[in-house]
Amino acid sequence: xxxxxxxxxxxxxxxxxxxxxxxxxxxxxxxxxxxxxxxxxxxxxxxxxxxxxxxxxxxxxxxxxxxxxxxxxxxxxxxxxxxxxxxxxxxxxxxxxxxxxxxxxxxxxxxxxxxxxxxxxxxxxxxxxxxxxxxxxxxxxxxxxxxxxxxxxxxxxxxxxxxxxxxxxxxxxxxxxxxxxxxxxxxxxxxxxxxxxxxxxxxxxxxxxxxxxxxxxxxxxxxxxxxxxxxxxxxxxxxxxxxxxxxxx
Amino acid sequence: xxxxxxxxxxxxxxxxxxxxxxxxxxxxxxxxxxxxxxxxxxxxxxxxxxxxxxxxxxxxxxxxxxxxxxxxxxxxxxxxxxxxxxxxxxxxxxxxxxxxxxxxxxxxxxxxxxxxxxxxxxxxxxxxxxxxxxxxxxxxxxxxxxxxxxxxxxxxxxxxxxxxxxxxxxxxxxxxxxxxxxxxxxxxxxxxxxxxxxxxxxxxxxxxxxxxxxxxxxxxxxxxxxxxxxxxxxxxxxxxxxxxxxxxxxxxxxxxxxxxxxxxxxxxxxxxxxxxxxxxxxxxxxxxxxxxxxxxxxxxxxxxxxxxxxxxxxxxx
Numbered sequence: 001x002x003x004x005x006x007x008x009x010x011x012x013x014x015x016x017x018x019x020x021x022x023x024x025x026x027x028x029x030x031x032x033x034x035x036x037x038x039x040x041x042x043x044x045x046x047x048x049x050x051x052x053x054x055x056x057x058x059x060x061x062x063x064x065x066x067x068x069x070x071x072x073x074x075x076x077x078x079x080x081x082x083x084x085x086x087x088x089x090x091x092x093x094x095x096x097x098x099x100x101x102x103x104x105x106x107x108x109x110x111x112x113x114x115x116x117x118x119x120x121x122x123x124x125x126x127x128x129x130x131x132x133x134x135x136x137x138x139x140x141x142x143x144x145x146x147x148x149x150x151x152x153x154x155x156x157x158x159x160x161x162x163x164x165x166x167x168x169x170x171x172x173x174x175x176x177x178x179x180x181x182x183x184x185x186x187x188x189x190x191x192x193x194x195x196x197x198x199x200x201x202x203x204x205x206x207x208x209x210x211x212x213x214x215x216x217x218x219x220x221x222x223x224x225x226x227x228x229x230x231x232x233x234x235x236x237x238x239x240x241x242x243x244x245x246x247x248x249x
Numbered sequence: 250x251x252x253x254x255x256x257x258x259x260x261x262x263x264x265x266x267x268x269x270x271x272x273x274x275x276x277x278x279x280x281x282x283x284x285x286x287x288x289x290x291x292x293x294x295x296x297x298x299x300x301x302x303x304x305x306x307x308x309x310x311x312x313x314x315x316x317x318x319x320x321x322x323x324x325x326x327x328x329x330x331x332x333x334x335x336x337x338x339x340x341x342x343x344x345x346x347x348x349x350x351x352x353x354x355x356x357x358x359x360x361x362x363x364x365x366x367x368x369x370x371x372x373x374x375x376x377x378x379x380x381x382x383x384x385x386x387x388x389x390x391x392x393x394x395x396x397x398x399x400x401x402x403x404x405x406x407x408x409x410x411x412x413x414x415x416x417x418x419x420x421x422x423x424x425x426x427x428x429x430x431x432x433x434x435x436x437x438x439x440x441x442x443x444x445x446x447x448x449x450x451x452x453x454x455x456x457x458x459x460x461x462x463x464x465x466x467x468x469x470x471x472x473x474x475x476x477x478x479x480x481x482x483x484x485x486x487x488x489x490x491x492x493x494x495x496x497x498x499x500x501x502x503x504x505x506x507x508x509x510x511x512x513x514x515x516x517x518x519x520x521x522x523x524x525x526x527x528x529x530x531x532x533x534x535x536x537x538x539x540x541x542x543x544x545x546x547x548x549x550x551x552x553x554x555x556x557x558x559x560x561x562x563x564x565x566x
Contacts, residue, residue: 056437071443126554148544167477167486175473180530182434187537191544199548208559 024221025238031095033220038088039149045081047193049074054186082160089153108137111147115140136233145200152192159185297384302391313338313346340372347377357456362463373414380404380455396455399439401448402427429498445481452476452497 028036049068052061068074097104117133118140124130133139138146159181162169166178204214209229216222227235287310288295298304303312310316316334338346344364348355358364358377366374378386380396387394395404406427408414415424430436435446452468453459459466467476478486 052441053434053437056431056440062441065441071438071441074441075438075443122551123554126551126558128558167483171487176530180533183530183534183537187534187541191537191541194541194545195548198545199552202552202555207555 023224024219025224025227025235026220027216027222028220030220033217035088035092036217038084042081042085042088043196045077046085047189049078049081050186050189051193054190079164082157082164085153086157086161089157109143109146111140111143115143134232135230136237137231139230141203145203148195149192152188155184155188156192159188294384301382301384301386302388303386340376341367343376343378354456360465361454361456361458362460363458373408375408379408396450398448398450399444401450402430402436402439405449426498433497447482451479451482 048064052058052064052074055061065071065074068077096107114136118135121130121133122140125132162173162178162181163185169178204210204217205212214226216226222230224235227238286295295310298310301308314335314337316332344355344358355377363375367376382395387397389396389398391397392399394400409422409426410424410428412424415422430449431440435448438446439448454467457467459468461468461470463469464471466472474486477483
């Protein structure tokens with residue numbers, strides 16, 4: 001458990017601000033925020049330019065293709081955004097495995113037994129039979145989001161690259177596997193799109209607590225109130241460490 | 250006086266006019282009686298022929314249908330129905346007519362499976378006119394031509410999507426060739442207006458169409474690299490065809506499982522060559538159906554439960 005990370009509490013004291021003195025909790029570094037922004041940009045472009053090809057007979061398919069500026073423009077947008085996403089994925093892995101100093105095993109994104117328990121408790125809570133589970137830094141939903149996206153990125157980037165360079169790929173793998181990748185690519189993309197638009201957007205946009213959106217994706221900060229509600233265990237830990245620090249000094 | 254004179258002049262002019270009209274009518278009628286053209290009976294056919302590239306080049310009915318060519322070039326007279334007049338050629342003799350000029354094309358066509366079938370006594374197999382049109386033969390470059398590059402799928406589908414026809418005389422042909430082509434990127438791009446993609450004739454050859462089990466066929470597994478690597482297509486293809494074969498047309502049957510469960514009709518050489526990964530493809534398609542349904546269904550349920558719990562409980566924390 002790294003203490004340094006938990007007490008990264010940034011205090012905002014803007015003069016004249018009516019929230020003067022309010023404490024913000026550092027949730028994401030700028031690096032992570034920038035990765036997420038690039039992810040949003042490339043993902044949206046890829047969905048818009050890819051789905052008309054997944055459902056070519058839908059009424060909206062030619063409409064979107066025309067809006068994008070024709071079929072070859074659609075293809076170019078998809079390829080460019082796709083390469084952007086591959087670069088982002090490689091950067092993400094390289095940065096967080098080799099550059100980030102925190103030991104891999106200490107990362108809080110790994111699924112734990114507590115997540116399984118929290119998952120069950122959440123269902124019980126929805127049915128009115130238990131209290132809401134108390135989450136640490138990442139809830140089981142957020143971990144599922146992350147690893148879902150991770151798996152999706154691997155699948156989509158690999159199959160996408162195969163389809164971008166089909167004949168180069170065929171020097172290594174049979175043609176049949178290029179066909180396989182079209183199935184994997186489009187089906188996985190549909191899964192990712194539905195998951196983002198329904199589940200992820202509910203959690204960060206539509207959910208009454210944060211509607212119209214949680215500002216964490218822009219500022220990287222959580223307010224004290226949000227912290228208490230959504231990550232009580234992390235809040236307690238941070239407070240304890242702050243008090244310890246305060247007591248020592 | 251001057252008024253009367255003017256009226257008289259006008260009347261005079263009118264008579265002149267009427268006379269002129271009557272005279273021209275007379276000339277027209279007599280002339281028509283002398284020259285009963287093909288147009289009088291075959292109005293539709295001759296109208297179609299006006300769009301024919303051969304019409305533009307100065308050919309007329311007699312050049313194909315035979316007979317004595319004695320009158321004007323566009324709509325020749327009935328005297329054509331004499332001499333070596335052949336009228337409507339039978340399907341297996343259409344090549345005889347076209348080959349009078351298109352020697353090379355006919356030579357190529359005669360190596361095709363279509364001609365093979367005609368020779369075996371199946372005259373419904375495709376011949377020149379099925380792809381190029383009968384009287385409305387347009388230039389290949391003409392976008393309205395049925396044998397234009399991007400009209401080729403629809404033209405071939407006229408027969409190849411016809412179940413009765415495909416099963417009637419040749420057991421090996423599936424009637425879903427166009428439907429499975431529609432699964433490919435080639436068709437999807439073509440359909441959305443991007444014409445720089447392969448259509449039927451690009452891979453199967455326009456005149457030398459052969460079955461993919463024929464070693465001289467452009468779609469024979471060993472020949473695929475050359476076919477895909479054509480000029481303007483996937484240039485610079487350099488892969489081992491032995492491993493790079495595949496069932497281009499059978500992606501759809503993957504989803505239905507037809508190919509996975511019905512391999513018995515396949516040629517054993519082809520089966521060893523292609524199958525294996527395709528079983529995998531079928532199961533992967535199933536896997537993703539289940540995965541997507543489960544994950545999205547479950548989490549949508551969670552979202553709904555989350556929403557309902559908020560209706561009941563005002564303070565969750």
